Amino acid sequence: xxxxxxxxxxxxxxxxxxxxxxxxxxxxxxxxxxxxxxxxxxxxxxxxxxxxxxxxxxxxxxxxxxxxxxxxxxxxxxxxxxxxxxxxxxxxxxxxxxxxxxxxxxxxxxxxxxxxxxxxxxxxxxxxxxxxxxxxxxxxxxxxxxxxxxxxxxxxxxxxxxxxxxxxxxxxxxxxxxxxxxxxxxxxxxx
Amino acid sequence: xxxxxxxxxxxxxxxxxxxxxxxxxxxxxxxxxxxxxxxxxxxxxxxxxxxxxxxxxxxxxxxxxxxxxxxxxxxxxxxxxxxxxxxxxxxxxxxxxxxxxxxxxxxxxxxxxxxxxxxxxxxxxxxxxxxxxxxxxxxxxxxxxxxxxxxxxxxxxxxxxxxxxxxxxxxxxxxxxxxxxxxxxxxxxxxxxxxxxxxxx
Numbered sequence: 300x301x302x303x304x305x306x307x308x309x310x311x312x313x314x315x316x317x318x319x320x321x322x323x324x325x326x327x328x329x330x331x332x333x334x335x336x337x338x339x340x341x342x343x344x345x346x347x348x349x350x351x352x353x354x355x356x357x358x359x360x361x362x363x364x365x366x367x368x369x370x371x372x373x374x375x376x377x378x379x380x381x382x383x384x385x386x387x388x389x390x391x392x393x394x395x396x397x398x399x400x401x402x403x404x405x406x407x408x409x410x411x412x413x414x415x416x417x418x419x420x421x422x423x424x425x426x427x428x429x430x431x432x433x434x435x436x437x438x439x440x441x442x443x444x445x446x447x448x449x450x451x452x453x454x455x456x457x458x459x460x461x462x463x464x465x466x467x468x469x470x471x472x473x474x475x476x477x478x479x480x481x482x483x484x485x486x487x488x489x490x
Numbered sequence: 491x492x493x494x495x496x497x498x499x500x501x502x503x504x505x506x507x508x509x510x511x512x513x514x515x516x517x518x519x520x521x522x523x524x525x526x527x528x529x530x531x532x533x534x535x536x537x538x539x540x541x542x543x544x545x546x547x548x549x550x551x552x553x554x555x556x557x558x559x560x561x562x563x564x565x566x567x568x569x570x571x572x573x574x575x576x577x578x579x580x581x582x583x584x585x586x587x588x589x590x591x592x593x594x595x596x597x598x599x600x601x602x603x604x605x606x607x608x609x610x611x612x613x614x615x616x617x618x619x620x621x622x623x624x625x626x627x628x629x630x631x632x633x634x635x636x637x638x639x640x641x642x643x644x645x646x647x648x649x650x651x652x653x654x655x656x657x658x659x660x661x662x663x664x665x666x667x668x669x670x671x672x673x674x675x676x677x678x679x680x681x682x683x684x685x686x687x688x689x690x691x
Binding site: 317318319320321322323324327369370371372373375376377380381409411412415416419420464465466469470471472473474476477478480481484 | 671688
């Protein structure tokens with residue numbers, strides 16, 4: 300039951316993009332086609348889960364016991380950056396089709412603040428455990444995928460619309476994101 | 491560096507022509523996430539300005555020592571060190587702001603603006619140009635965040651920098667301090683910015 304609440308809270312109520320503002324760069328950057336947004340979502344799911352697993356273990360078994368809690372930011376970003384690099388090399392060898400699908404998105408993820416953000420947020424969970432932290436990361440990446448894919452579908456339709464000059468590009472995208480966020484606001488109070 | 495850089499233009503480009511928020515769309519997460527009031531926007535802007543300036547200085551000083559293959563991890567370490575300093579200083583001296591900004595303080599590390607300037611500017615230019623570039627970009631970012639925070643606070647709360655100008659129980663557009671308001675306010679601000687720059691060209 301507890302896990303179902305985490306899932307619903309992460310996907311709908313506290314959606315990582317639309318209400319916590321993490322991962323806005325890929326949200327605005329790679330959302331012009333549904334197919335690329337599906338690829339990006341897959342890559343984020345993959346990296347976020349593994350990164351949270353690694354950073355949680357690092358925090359629990361190395362940083363806290365040795366009193367180096369204040370090095371959290373530096374160590375986490377290093378771990379995430381090297382993990383992404385390693386995953387890229389491993390995927391290339393182990394599973395070329397998956398590498399083909401996710402390849403171009405992997406390097407972009409290092410600067411995706413959603414990954415670092417979720418890794419830090421997972422430390423603050425109530426009676427946190429490793430399983431819960433990993434589940435938390437999976438739930439948030441599903442929320443990311445939902446927001447990104449819905450946004451990309453709207454943007455594909457938007458290309459056909461006739462817009463005033465100043466409104467084209469950034470302003471209309473932000474406005475659409477605002478309306479989407481407004482829709483998600485309706486889920487407040489669900490859990 | 492043989493080419494001479496016009497320092498005045500170098501300074502001004504960060505504020506208008508290449509404004510990090512309105513033109514280059516860098517650092518959108520803190521821009522949208524912390525600007526529920528003008529004070530938060532200003533605080534975040536100054537914290538980012540400090541990290542950007544210091545990382546530009548250090549990167550520019552040691553640019554010849556960093557092998558180009560590992561330059562990105564090296565830049566990230568430099569940035570992360572300054573972010574940790576900011577985090578500790580804020581926690582010790584301005585706990586109120588520390589609480590308000592929350593997770594967005596450690597996330598300054600992944601602000602693409604800072605890494606972007608280190609990679610695109612400070613690693614190729616002299617110390618003086620890098621300092622001026624850092625200050626210009628930082629001020630451009632701070633102005634954008636403060637403006638967005640002010641708009642949201644005025645519409646959503648009827649106050650600016652915590653000074654109320656409507657009565658306590660007046661109806662305000664609460665929507666603007668909620669998440670959707672951030673997107674909508676920034677959409678119209680960038681529309682306004684587009685209009686103004688189009689006109690001046």
